[in-house]
Amino acid sequence: NFYRSAVALKNTQTLEILGDRHPTDEITNVTPAILAKVPVRLHTQTGHPISTLRSIIESYYPGFSHISSFSPLVTPFKNFDELSFPKDHPGRSVTDSYYINKNLMLRTHTSAHEVEVFSKGEDKWLLTADVYRRDEIDSSHYPVFHQMEGARLFSADASGMKEVEEDNERLLRHLESSNIIIEDVPHISSSNPVQPTHDPVYSELVAKNLKLSLNGLLLRLFGGSGSEEPLRVRWIEAYFPFTSPSFEVEIFFRGKWLEILGCGVILQSTLDTANVQGRIGWAFGLGLERIAMILYSIPDIRLFWSTDERFLSQFKAGEISTFKSYSKYPSCFKDISYWHPEGSTLHDNDFCDLVRDVVGDIVEDVKLFDSFVHPKTNRSSSTYRINYRSMDRSLSNKEVNELQGLVEARLIEKFRVEIR
Ligand code: FA5
Ligand code: MG
Structure with a gap:
């Protein structure tokens, strides 16, 4: 019986997750409610809003590889250390993350796979996955949600920068004629610095490419609503241990600014760890539920997990429609x-x-x-x-x-x- 399932998984010797058994220890804090979500993979269920949103974003980035096969079980090393998280970062604590045992956890973000993907030689890719965080409970927070990581690398030389500049021209022309208001911040500043090993001119061009391509994506997603209201996008300086400069993006929706993504110029040490040489690039991580809630007018994040026909029957693969709340x-x-x-x-x-x-x-x-x-x-x-x-x-x-x-x-x- 679900209500009586033991929360004290600590006292269980091993846990079976996705077909493998894993030992537990004194820091085990995953619960049955969380483990029940692991096999669901909403982003692969055709017709589900999360899956449709994923394909629309994939089609906006032609030529990018699509990845979604990695297991959500990762080592803390991969989730944090490989991405230069300091040893005392709060995200590591058992109050913020779900641990199977000391050496195995549920990934807290799709960035956990950056090194692995770059190591394979991929230089334009999108990775969609379920991620897990211990958090508060309200209409926009759920302990399981979905992120899409995107990254693009360029040659760190004149020919690579020519490619960036041409792409920036194309994106600028596209954005100029559109109904979008963008509040920007400098690409680089003293509080959001260029990395010491980067040529500042290269870093600026790459940051600009990142911003233009994401503004274009947001226009594709939110611009076609047919309303007269312009889309309002706000760029903010941010901090991530694995990018610099770093940014977050908010969009204005129903009277409020909502954070939908984090991004930045990839830390060179991440690329070094992946054995990638002579390249510079950007990465972003999108919160798919947050974007889907706005696009489909879905008022509560729990609804994504609903198996009620009154929810599921409202959506068709590839189509954005307005959700009609049942009573x-x-x-x-x-x-x-x-x-x-x-x-x-x-x-x-x-x-x-x-x-x-x-x-x-x-x-x-x-x-x-x-x-x-x-x-x-x-x-x-x-x-x-x-x-x-x-x-x-x-x-x-x-x-x-x-x-x-x-x-x-x-x-x-x-x-x-x-x-x-
Ligand atoms: C990250 O997770 C970074 N990995 C993003 C990144 C990627 C930065 C690549 C730089 C380079 P953050 O914790 O801000 O950043 O989460 C990213 C997005 O996930 C947020 O903007 C939000 O849209 C979404 N998100 C975060 N927490 C939740 C939650 N509890 N429920 C639903 N969505 C969430
Ligand atoms: Mg954030």
Whole structure:
């Protein structure tokens, strides 16, 4: 029974994932709810919005290889070290990432495969995959989502730069005549520097190519909506351990700026590790759900996992259509307050993961409502408000109370908290 599946996978000796058995250890923190998503691979399901979005992006980049076959199980070395993440980077911690054991984790981003792909000699490629992160619970965050990594390398010499300049001319002409407003930042600045081994002129040209090609992609994706409103794109300086200069892109949607991708000029040491010489290039990582939510007007990220015909039947392969929400069922709020165990504090992500594991997709969001430290005993207390709402049926109060009871029981069993 799903609700009763053991969350304490730590106590299991081995886990079977995609047909192989893996030992667990004291840092194991994957849950059954997460492992159940691993074989699904939405980006390969013809007709699913994630898969259609993937093919539209692939068609915008002719001549690029398409990759989607790599296992989501990677070593922390591959996910982090190979990409120059510092040893103390927060992403490495068990509160942020899912570990099978010390030496094996679920990839947190598609960049984890950069070195592997460049090593094969690929210099124009797109890689689509499911990625996993421990995170908060709300309508735009889900612990499993999909990214598309894109990269392009040029010869780091006059002939390579001529190729970049010609491509930049072509892209500029295309963008000039379009209904798009772009807020830009400098390609290079003191806070977003050129790499010491790069010729600044080359780095600028490559960064410009990256921006122009992504602006063109966004125009292809969002420009044809037939509305009079121009598309608003905002470029922001960013930081990633494996690119410099680095950028993030936001687009304006329903009154809000939404971050949809990160990108930059590839760190030369990444290419060195892949044994690639005499090349310079860019890479980006797109959040496919975020883009699809805007394109299809899908209001809640959980819907991508729905197997309800009222969801799936609305989409056709290769076509962007506007999702019509079937009626919203009522939500049911339940609060839960507890004292943290003495001497330790439960992380928000531990709480959210536990809720997701016990109740599945019936949780719409979780908010930390209140927290305080008792002045005399020094113990800390947290109150969370859980919003229960199914996307395809009405929940009875009895059912929600039972679920809430299971959450409490699991909290006590797993973290030794004291319910208030
Ligand atoms: C990265 O993951 C980098 N690997 C991107 C990159 C690639 C940079 C290549 C440079 C070169 P970031 O953590 O910002 O960056 O995630 C990229 C995108 O994934 C975000 O912009 C967002 O659109 C999406 N995303 C991130 N977290 C979530 C989440 N919990 N749910 C849904 N989408 C998410
Ligand atoms: Mg980001």
